Amino acid sequence: MNPEFILGLVLLLGGTIASAFPVPRTYLNRLINLEIPAWGLLLLMLSYNEALALLTFGGVSALSVYIFIRVIQKKEASG
Amino acid sequence: MWNEYSVGLAAAFACALVAFLALVWERDDLHKLLLVDLVETAALAVIALIGTDLSEALILPGLVVGIAELLALSQIYLVKEGYRHTPVKGLNIEVIMRSPATVIIATILAVYGIILSGFTGGAIAGLGIVFLLMSRSFSGDFHILEMASGISWALWVAAFFVFMFAPEWWYMALMGAAVGILMKVITKMSLVGAMWGDQG
Amino acid sequence: MIIQKISRVLSNFDNILPVFAAACAAMSLFVLLTLPLPYSEDQLYPKEIVPGSSLNPYDRGGPPFTQAAIHSQYPENSPTAGYVTAYLTPLSLFLSEHTLYMGTTIVAHPGGILDEILYNTRGLDTVVEPTILFVAFAIAAYLFRKREA
Numbered sequence: 001m002n003p004e005f006i007l008g009l010v011l012l013l014g015g016t017i018a019s020a021f022p023v024p025r026t027y028l029n030r031l032i033n034l035e036i037p038a039w040g041l042l043l044l045m046l047s048y049n050e051a052l053a054l055l056t057f058g059g060v061s062a063l064s065v066y067i068f069i070r071v072i073q074k075k076e077a078s079g
Numbered sequence: 080m081w082n083e084y085s086v087g088l089a090a091a092f093a094c095a096l097v098a099f100l101a102l103v104w105e106r107d108d109l110h111k112l113l114l115v116d117l118v119e120t121a122a123l124a125v126i127a128l129i130g131t132d133l134s135e136a137l138i139l140p141g142l143v144v145g146i147a148e149l150l151a152l153s154q155i156y157l158v159k160e161g162y163r164h165t166p167v168k169g170l171n172i173e174v175i176m177r178s179p180a181t182v183i184i185a186t187i188l189a190v191y192g193i194i195l196s197g198f199t200g201g202a203i204a205g206l207g208i209v210f211l212l213m214s215r216s217f218s219g220d221f222h223i224l225e226m227a228s229g230i231s232w233a234l235w236v237a238a239f240f241v242f243m244f245a246p247e248w249w250y251m252a253l254m255g256a257a258v259g260i261l262m263k264v265i266t267k268m269s270l271v272g273a274m275w276g277d278q279g
Numbered sequence: 280m281i282i283q284k285i286s287r288v289l290s291n292f293d294n295i296l297p298v299f300a301a302a303c304a305a306m307s308l309f310v311l312l313t314l315p316l317p318y319s320e321d322q323l324y325p326k327e328i329v330p331g332s333s334l335n336p337y338d339r340g341g342p343p344f345t346q347a348a349i350h351s352q353y354p355e356n357s358p359t360a361g362y363v364t365a366y367l368t369p370l371s372l373f374l375s376e377h378t379l380y381m382g383t384t385i386v387a388h389p390g391g392i393l394d395e396i397l398y399n400t401r402g403l404d405t406v407v408e409p410t411i412l413f414v415a416f417a418i419a420a421y422l423f424r425k426r427e428a
Contacts, residue, residue, distance in 0.1 A: 005083065012091065013094060040124075044087070044124055048128075048134075050134065055203075056198060063209060063271060066213070068112075
């Protein structure tokens with residue numbers, strides 16, 4: 001077990017708990033916490049040398065933030 | 080017996096358990112959407128733990144399909160709740176709105192994506208287009224985008240049948256499949272960017 | 280009686296997601312209880328890291344236009360498996376000869392092990408997934424454009 005693997009698992013577990021039960025239960029808080037397990041997954045992929053999956057996951061998670069921000073903005077704007 | 084794979088599986092399934100339990104008691108639809116994304120991360124970790132080339136081949140389409148489903152679900156949510164016509168603010172940052180930097184970044188990402196081709200290339204090139212469309216407000220005609228997406232999908236499936244029935248023509252099938260899925264993913268991603276406009 | 284009650288719960292649209300999530304949570308718990316789990320002895324598409332190769336970490340052997348050895352699930356169904364893995368486009372050949380640090384770009388370019396798995400040996404698995412993608416895209420585009428009507 002190399003350090004990336006252990007750190008990845010720790011981030012995945014901690015981030016999942018942080019994102020499943022965010023302390024101020026707001027959309028934005030939960031969205032920001034979602035980045036923590038994503039980092040854990042990236043480190044996990046890094047430890048298995050899955051470089052292409054890592055690259056694609058980086059691109060796709062940036063896109064999903066756009067989509068979520070758009071929905072949250074619309075929801076907050078109309079109350 | 081507790082090898083690396085088992086430890087990883089224990090952590091990944093514990094994550095899945097926590098995320099699903101949170102989903103059971105969640106009542107707000109938008110929170111549900113965010114939790115589904117969390118579940119996806121845990122599921123991808125389970126696949127990534129296999130560690131062979133097969134796991135990567137399963138992750139790549141999974142990621143792209145995941146973003147498409149997210150897009151469709153978010154739009155369904157907006158229609159259902161009646162928020163469709165609420166305006167969305169653009170990125171009011173002067174550097175992004177006026178300088179040529181966004182065009183340069185978008186071009187680099189698009190060119191690199193076309194070089195990569197396949198699922199990854201589509202995602203990277205699409206990211207560039209999203210960035211460009213977000214910074215400049217854009218209102219255009221989407222019939223062409225949808226048509227391009229449909230045609231490239233047909234090309235892609237045709238390439239699959241070449242692989243299956245005429246495997247000696249693998250070279251043509253390979254090029255057809257690479258171009259087809261690239262076009263398809265780019266068009267889908269550019270829809271994400273166009274949706275950012277004021278009316279959407 | 281009990282069936283009636285169950286069907287009443289399930290027929291409520293709002294209950295479907297919690298029931299599904301509870302089922303998946305139960306499945307996760309079941310998997311946690313059956314651990315530890317070893318790797319299968321017969322791994323498909325095993326991976327080897329060749330440090331120093333310009334295709335690292337995706338060097339799977341074979342000079343272009345020859346057949347590389349692929350450990351696929353049904354080798355008898357894909358007689359040409361291996362050609363796509365070994366193939367390098369002119370651009371990726373150029374990159375592989377001039378730099379050691381572009382292995383990921385080269386494998387993402389047409390040709391390489393991942394294209395082999397996705398298109399040639401897995402076949403319809405990959406078709407089904409992007410069909411979902413296509414349907415989702417059609418729904419999103421339809422809902423988005425409906426304002427014009």
